[in-house]
Amino acid sequence: MTPHRLADPAPQRTSELIATGDLPTRARELLHAGFRLALVAGHDDGHALRVVYAFCAGPPDRRVELQVRLDPAHPAVPSLAALSFPASRFERELADLFGIEPVGHPFLRPLVRHQHWPPHWHPMRGDAGPTPPMLIDAEPFPFVPVEGPGVYEIPVGPVHAGLIEPGHFRFSVVGETILKMKARLWFVHRGIERLFEGRAVADGVVLAERISGDTAAGHTLAYCLAVEDALCVETPTDAQLLRAIVVELERITNHVADLGALCNDVGFGVAHARALTLRERLLRLAGEVTGHRLLRGAIRPGAATVRRLPTEAELAEVGGLVDELVELATSNTVVMDRFTGTALLSSDDARTIGALGVVARASGLPVDARVAHPFVDFGPGLVPIVEEGGDVLARFSVRAGEVAASLRLVAELGGSVRSLDASAGDVGRRSGSGMGIVEAWRGTIVHRVEIDAGHVVRCKVVDPSFLTWPALSVALADTIVPDFPLANKSFNLSYAGNDL
């Protein structure tokens, strides 16, 4: 089934099957040419395992896929960890979920796999079967101990005092200063990718909407773009404009909530209360626009529907309230003192780690998939908001700037919309592989699907959180323990999107 697909990718995407041994050379060439490794997907084709490496760059929008077929007796790939840090993470994922050995990986610890998983059980393998009973007596995760006079460990989570997602953080601390922080995630691994398998493409939408609850529109759009890429669907411009508007609404709502939450984490409750009021207003607007407060149901393969568009007056009013909120926070000297210089992520570190989205832009990297991989003409108004500081303040400012920019963008895009219900019609029961890239509010989401006769064979999801989580640990060096919640909130990465 693959040869047909390999011959016929979308115009900006090339895909080729190469020999496993050629992988490092080809990957090096692409990385040096300015591509980033956006996605690595394992595939169990039944007779053999296959791995797809998706590299992308832009503008102009370029996507290159390298595929390798593995030896069924001993599935292994040469590790790209020395070339790319994201590759090392993807390889650990492959090792856990598919049992593919990344040969030459420098630090092959479990990533997705929790210690109570039975040994040699790789849930993404075709023959994995139903979930086996979990081990009760399991070895603890091999945290690297930090030794020295006065160094102690603080274990936090996965159950926290507040209502946040589960994650375990292991701090090695001297006094109040953090020496090392290791985040242990994958407590909410639900096997989402496996759940996609065998679904009709239209039914994949409900799953995509639930990958990360706060990014329903972003993930759904990435899924739909991937499906349309795979099935060569020509989505009407109106649908693309409506989708862009819905995704921008999601960005505005979540950024507003984050602006308030950052203030709350420094005990500035009045700004938080205002942000919550504003967020509720935006959720109601979302409910009126799409029929769902979390923007579910508006985006479907080949189509988009809204009930109405936000009016210019509504957008202007929200803009005014956001300006007031930002002014309230930034005019408070204590808030500014807490934000400034806290949890610094240098531009070099952000680039090396492959951080995406708000975090990357706050560290001076102008990465934005709306510019690099546009699915619709965003017009000249779209300029990535970039800050150089790399601290909490920079991440706050990027969010504040993006809210204002997105409000303008929604108004501009809304002016071009001619129909509130646009569809390419039935996407059909065709086959193919495709990739969808979306700049959601957290950062760049990439989905890659393989479809056989209208049913999803495999859907690989990469949430920006997966690539950005390691940056949090780096940014925490020399931060004090009581500033961790603020630093964590300024990154505000998804646990569910990361754990899948």
Place this chain on the structure above:
Amino acid sequence: MTATLAALGAASPGIWARIGASVLQVAAVAAGGPLLLGLMGKVRARAEGRVGPPITQGLRDLRKLMRKEAIRAEHTSAVSGLAPLVLVASGAVGAAVTPLVTTRPAIAGGADVFVVVYLLLMGSVALALGGLDAGTAFGGMGSSRAMTIGAISEPALLVAILALAVQAHSSNLPDIVAASLAHPGWLASPQRLLALVALVVVVIAETGRIPVDNPSTHLELTMIHEAMILEYAGTDLALVTVGEAMRLGLLLGLVANLFFPWGIGGSGGPLAVLVGLVALGAKAAAIATLIALVEVSTAKVRLFRVPELLAGGFVLAVVAVTTGLVAR
């Protein structure tokens, strides 16, 4: 000891009346503390545009906690059980001897500024030991932070009150209050104003309010006070909560009466005591409202900035004492 006996001997309003007044003071502080916390929460909520929980929520929470079982963490010693008791007991004794509703509570002669400050300190130390007892990272972290802050705030508290003692020529709190009552002009004196600012800073730190600590946070790693008491549950937690609320009531009552003594019952009868009670409630509520309003307008400072803030308070207190000595 002699002073205590002398005070007992000089029972002008009658020893039973004075004991009654002291009991009333303890009850007022125990019930008033949670109400003051509720009031502060309400003021904050209103200022932020929220409805907020009712003012009596603190008392309701206490009733709920009292009905629950006190579950102790594994491997804890007797310290865990004793710490809340010591906290409440020290607060109760402090409330009994401090001039809150009357300038002549029982054992008024023993109500030296050092006694009251060290009673408060005793409660803090007990709580810090209780935090350490379970051996968890959070308890230790909270205790360490609380002691760091206490090490600066307690001396500042002492020195700030000392500035008033210098003025009144007595370190006995009832005497200071009585002298303040007799000299209303003192309020405008520089050492009083300096001491007032210093004392407010200390009260904010000692009661764990913003900008020092955030009592409503759910972020374990930023907690100071809450981190210490994470292991407490049920009746133990109720005692800790009462103890902390009493500490707030006592400190606010102390500030109110040291600086604005009007209305406090003197050697009069039950009516004077009743007026004193109402006056105390009104004054403490006014100060609590002001603190809550300040809280709304500011954020929590970085942990390492807290000592700077408190050192500022300490310096003000020292300047207040010096001014007082020079002015004599």
